[in-house]
Amino acid sequence: PGVPHELKTMLNEQIIPIIAESIPNDVITDITRLQVFGLGESSLQKIIDQQLSDWPTEIELGFRAGMPLLEVKLTINTSQGLALKSLWQKKLTDVIGDHLIAEIQGKPKSIADHLLNQMQKNNLKVTTAESCTGGLIASKLTEVSGSSISFEAGFVTYSNEMKTAMLDVPARLFEQDGAVSKAVVIAMAKGSLIKSNADLTIAVSGVAGPNGGSDDKPVGTVWFAWGSLDDIQTQCLLLPYKRIYFQQLVSAIGIDFLRRYQKKITTIPNYVIERAFSNP
Known part of the structure; x- marks a missing residue:
């Protein structure tokens, strides 16, 4: 049994030609995919509705949510849409701004x-100093084939004692400021750069939860320090999510801070605007 020979002949000689005649001659398929970090699907859709309310129907706009990157897809099926593509893609990327990772x-x-590609082009090496993420940033970096060109060492210093032993963080800082503090992540960052002889670093220390929070440092508090030995930048955020998601997000944000630093991007990302936390 199977498809009768007569049906195959009918399909090729009658059905397919009829379908082909019903398809417009100008039908094309053009797909553009953009990776975005720091803007969620709902946030970006709201911005587009407000700033690009006259978005053309000839260009279908779609989103594929992911962690940590959001994919934005422009699909065009007509020559009219293709003629509009350049203008409207430019308008869209202007709206996305520095949250655009790449096409x-x-x-x-x-x-x-993406970060390691930049670093290899600039002949730079990166290191990490992690507490609350437990080595996840280093893991994300070493998932990339060829990462050894730019990454030689990372430091997981979960306890205060190991922060001092491995990164020379002064013990007095833990009593004065606490492990989750600006002073400690700066010391972690500098220590990692000195120990590894890398060019850039990302250091993180936070309260991953669900236990361990306090009134002044609730669960989700995290300090970041990144940059070079003579130019360390810092930021405190409040990310009150479940432990695993917190760690994933902190890792992605840390990598994005380095991406922005390398590209000399000075605008404030959306996640800092929404989640900045004042903590000593």
Whole structure:
């Protein structure tokens, strides 16, 4: 049994030609994919509705939510849409701003992959000093094939004692400021750069939860320090999420801070505007 020979002939000689005649001659398929970090789907859709309310129907706009990157897809099926593409893609990327990671072809790349590509082009090496993420940032970096070109060492210093032993963080800082503090992550960052002889670093210390929070440092508090030995930048955020999601998000934000630093981006990302936390 199978498809009768007569049906195959009918399909090729009658059905397919009829379908082909009903398809417009100007039908094309043009797909553009953009990777975005720091703007969620609902936030970006709201911005587009407000700033690009006359978005053309000839260009279909779609989103594929992911962690940590959001993929924005522009699909065009007509020559009219193709003629509009350049103008409206420019308008869209202007709205996305520095949250745009890249336009991609083929398999999506991770945010760590994009960072390491930049570092390799600039002949730079990176290191990490992690507490609350337990080595997850280093793991994300080393998932990328060829990462050893730019990454030689990372430090997981979960306890205060190991922060002092491995990164030379002064013990007095823990009593004065606490482990989750600006002073400690700066010391972690500098220690990691000195120990590894890397060019750039990202250091993090936070309260991953669900236990361990306090009134002045609630669960989700996290300090970041990143940059070079003579230019360390810092930021405190409040990310009150479940432990695993917190760690994933902190890792992605840390990598994005380095991406922005390398590219000399000075605008404030959306996640800092929404989640900045005042903590000594």
